[in-house]
Amino acid sequence: MSYVEADALTAEVVAEYLRDNPDFFQDRKELVDRLAINNVEQGAVSLVEVQLKRQRQRIEELEEEITSLMSLAANNDKTFYEFMALQDQVLKCRDFMQVIKAVEQKATELGLKAYVRILSQSGFYQLSDEGYAKFSLNHLNGKDAYLGRLRKTDRQDLFGEQSAPELGSYVVLPLAKQSPIGLLAFSSEDGGHFQPYMDTLFLRHLALVVAHMAETLPWQNDNEPRAQHTSSQ
Template identity: 45%
Template sequence: MIEKQQEYIEPTELTEDIVAQFLTDHPDFFQKHPELLNRIKVDTPERGVVSLVEVQVNKLRGRIGELEEEITQLMSLAAQNDCLFHEFSSIQKQLLLSENFSQAVAIIEKKAIELNLTAHIKIVEHSHPKYHVEQSALDNFVKKFLNGHSAYLGRLRKTDRDSLFAYGGLDLSSSDLGSFAILPLGASSKPMGIIAFASRDGGHFQPNMGTLFLEQLVSVFHYLLTQWSKLDNE
């Protein structure tokens, strides 16, 4: 009887990649061999050579610190939102009690001053030059900055500011100084005008900020404008 010779298999060279792949494929390896955790040493720039357990503990501590900071920021944001909610709820009530355009504008401008801002209300073909904006200037702004969005937040160059806020100008000495929150009155694609809040602080209004309360305020003001327009036409 002839015996079959066993095929010789050359052992595979153990490399770092093979070890890494093995540990990836077997994530419970160290659970089955916990005695290895303290024997594995990692060279860190902060503390020198430490055990793998210490590395994991330090990473967890760092992550806990990051989460605590995020929670603190969220709590601060919640407090700010609560304050803004009461501020804008109050002004909306005042607007609904106003009897005409002049009263409503005075309410908005007063509140802006209290918030260390400047309010600018611009309506196409308004009879008063302070509140008038050219249709071409409004169309250009809508196309360039709104593009279907409900608001624009950020800086404006001097040329864009001058065309939109022609009357009286803005007391901003630098061409890019200051930041704005600008919302359309009516549909963003074809508004009848805009309401803008300007800050001398270039970082006050930023694109990632929420505009829910401002949008509600502008909606109330736009509704009142349409109602007063109907009365004027009767």
């Protein structure tokens, strides 16, 4: 065995021993003070300094995580009440056009745009079977929601000729019971508003309620004026 191989083996034995005995330096503080680690920015620094720096960095990371979580909790709290109120309103609707209007109105209040598309419908609110199947295969694939940007072909498949933000962000949720019914989607002009990591709990619950109403309500009561789709255009 060469000296190089022996040194490498010895170093590995020492490293393994230190991993198995993390308190080795507890009673050898003079040794800790003598150990030095080369640092590009600071030159040679002691092991204690390295540990303190890492601890400070970790504390800063934790503080940032806590700040982010608090911000998320505050936003979620606001979102929770907004969508709870919307669900209550949706459950009082007498036909599905009222449901669509309620969803669109709430989206407008939140600075968003809403899209409700139904597979069994024709006209403005129609969802193409082929287009939805392609989108589901490419983006949903068993997931509860899609969040992020949409390509032009995806926007056309889902929303037809309705104007949709080219550089915006989207959340798309399937509407389904025993079988697919359609989709519920929201868009923002802000390309970073809907991100893949976001929690969609409230929106998924809203989608369940909307799907239930789509199955149980008539499309539009005959004694009401014919609905216009002004808020979604």
